[in-house]
Amino acid sequence: MARQTGLIKLSGTLDDITFYEGKGKAGKTEALAKTKSGVSAERIANDPAFVRTRENNSEFGRTASMAKAIRLAFNRFSKGTQAELVRRLRALLELDAVSGRGLRNFEALTEAQFNALVGFQFNPQSKYSEVVLGSRIDFSPTSPATNPSVTYNEGILNPPQGATHFATVLVVSVLDLATGDVLQVSSPSPPVPPALIPANLRFPTQSTAASITAPVAGQLVLISAGVAFYQMVNGNLYDLNNDAKRPFELVRIIKP
Numbered sequence: 001m002a003r004q005t006g007l008i009k010l011s012g013t014l015d016d017i018t019f020y021e022g023k024g025k026a027g028k029t030e031a032l033a034k035t036k037s038g039v040s041a042e043r044i045a046n047d048p049a050f051v052r053t054r055e056n057n058s059e060f061g062r063t064a065s066m067a068k069a070i071r072l073a074f075n076r077f078s079k080g081t082q083a084e085l086v087r088r089l090r091a092l093l094e095l096d097a098v099s100g101r102g103l104r105n106f107e108a109l110t111e112a113q114f115n116a117l118v119g120f121q122f123n124p125q126s127k128y129s130e131v132v133l134g135s136r137i138d139f140s141p142t143s144p145a146t147n148p149s150v151t152y153n154e155g156i157l158n159p160p161q162g163a164t165h166f167a168t169v170l171v172v173s174v175l176d177l178a179t180g181d182v183l184q185v186s187s188p189s190p191p192v193p194p195a196l197i198p199a200n201l202r203f204p205t206q207s208t209a210a211s212i213t214a215p216v217a218g219q220l221v222l223i224s225a226g227v228a229f230y231q232m233v234n235g236n237l238y239d240l241n242n243d244a245k246r247p248f249e250l251v252r253i254i255k256p
Contacts, residue, residue, distance in 0.1 A: 055102030063089045066106055069180040073173035074224055077248035079123040088117060107177045107218065111255040114220065120250040128226055128247040131158050132203050137225045139252035140207065148172050149209035150225050150251055157201040160245035163229035165194035165237060166203075169248065172210040175220045183219065186210040194230045194237055221254040 021029055044050045067085040071078045089106075095113045096104035121127060128137060135155025143149035152168050159166065169192075174184040188208050215221050226248035229240045240246075 052101075058102045059093055059104055060090070062105060063093055065180040066175075069175050069182055070173075070222065073175065073182045073185055073222065074122055074171055074248070077122045077169070077171070077224070077226065077246070079125065079243055079246075081120075081122055081124060084124070085120070088120065092116060105177075106220075109255075111253065114253040114255055117250055117253060122224065122248045122250070123226075123243060123246055125243045126245055126247040128249055131245050131247045132156070132227055133158055135203060137249070137251050139223060140209075143209060145221075145254070145256070146214050147209045147211055148221065148223050148252070148254070149207055150223065151207045152203070152205065152225070152227075154205045155203045157197060157203045158245070159197055159201070159229050160240055160242040162231050163197060163240055163245075164232045165196055165230040167192045167194040167228055167230070168206060168208055169226045169228050170208050170210055171224050172212055173222045173224075174212055174215055175222065177218055177220055184212050186212045194228075215254065215256045217256055219256060221256070222250060223252040223254070224248060224250050 021031060023029065044053055063086055067082060067089050070085060071082055092109065092113065093104050093106065095116075096106075096108040098108045099105060129135070132152070132155040135153045138151045138153065140149040140151055150170060157166060170188055172184075172186045173182060175181065176183055188210050192208055212221070226246070229242065229245060230237045231240055232238075
């Protein structure tokens with residue numbers, strides 16, 4: 001990196017020198033220059049020496065698109081988990097035993113392989129097992145395809161300070177495996193009403209379901225659940241957006 005000292009400051013690339021504005025040694029914005037380096041995009045796209053790079057880029061793009069779709073499907077509850085989700089999905093993509101390198105895709109995976117993601121925490125600051133002690137969330141395998149259901153097992157609440165009420169949360173999303181589009185996002189209707197936190201903090205066993213249009217081949221159904229807390233002030237309930245006590249996890253994946 002070199003400083004431009006003339007009266008006229010350049011911007012752009014001339015031969016192998018790039019002129020630009022950036023932070024200088026003193027931390028101030030200055031006109032700088034540097035020699036061109038690295039490999040051109042054209043060479044990466046066409047040179048046989050970079051075939052592995054092209055394969056990796058193709059699969060990484062596919063993985064990033066799927067991670068983005070899942071994050072958007074559960075956007076309200078997803079708290080800074082994109083990097084971890086990409087890492088988990090990249091490992092999952094490598095389970096494709098049919099397609100060649102660079103062509104591996106999520107459509108080739110089985111339901112059992114997808115369910116390696118079960119337990120993924122959309123909020124890494126909060127785990128369900130630490131907020132509802134002794135409880136777990138189970139998918140109901142006998143529930144109809146159009147009404148996926150989960151059961152929240154009995155436990156002891158560990159609510160955030162100031163919470164007066166709680167409610168279970170269920171979100172079911174349907175994705176298109178080929179395009180990565182979010183086709184459906186559904187929650188129980190009517191919503192589960194918040195319940196008063198009892199003095200003994202007991203969390204009773206309860207079940208809830210959401211309705212979706214029957215999924216078909218080429219789609220992926222993701223079922224995620226958790227618990228939310230509220231505070232009543234002057235007769236009105238307010239959502240406590242306390243990330244430390246707002247668990248939301250992936251419970252089941254269905255591939256029709």
